[in-house]
Amino acid sequence: MRIDKYLWCVRYYKTRNMVTEACKKNHVTVNGQVAKPSKEVFPGDKVTFRKDQITQIITVLDVPANRVGAKLVDMYRKDETPAESFAHLEMLKLAKEHYRKTGVGRPTKKDRRDLEDFETDFDTNDEIE
Structure with a gap:
């Protein structure tokens, strides 16, 4: 065949x-x-x-x-x-989901503002120490 x-x-x-x-x-x-x-x-x-x-x-x-x-x-x-191949594929899927959920689309204005707030909180904590 x-x-x-x-x-x-x-x-x-x-x-x-x-x-x-x-x-x-x-x-x-x-x-x-x-x-x-x-x-x-x-x-x-x-x-x-x-x-x-x-x-x-x-x-x-x-x-x-x-x-x-x-x-x-x-x-x-x-x-x-090998089973490691399937485990590696599962890890790739989880990594993609962690970043952004499937079907959510572009980041919204609220997402951008949340990111900016997170970055400024992080920067102020570094300066205090």
């Missing part, structure tokens, strides 16, 4: 076109070699690809005939991605 079809069948990508783009950007490797979308995969192959800032490593256990349901995906692949 082609690598683009395989990654689509085991639900790592939503469309085959997305897998094709990832292959063209050299984000997908099979057994350590950069893979074109038409590269054939067989059971036992190690597939490495970069998606959502995580380098994921999977081993092909079997080749499905068609796209499979989410509950059946584990029959066709073995996920060997």
Whole structure:
């Protein structure tokens, strides 16, 4: 089975076109070699690809005939991605949320004034010491 079809069948990508783009950007490797979308995969192959800032490593256990349901995906692949990768992604998400909540938009006039008050409070405390 082609690598683009395989990654689509085991639900790592939503469309085959997305897998094709990832292959063209050299984000997908099979057994350590950069893979074109038409590269054939067989059971036992190690597939490495970069998606959502995580380098994921999977081993092909079997080749499905068609796209499979989410509950059946584990029959066709073995996920060997280190847990640190997912922890790192979680830390990135938390860091972004800490700065500004998603969907809040531009800082308001009140936000600016609060920042200015905070900076002036901080500056006066430094001078007292």
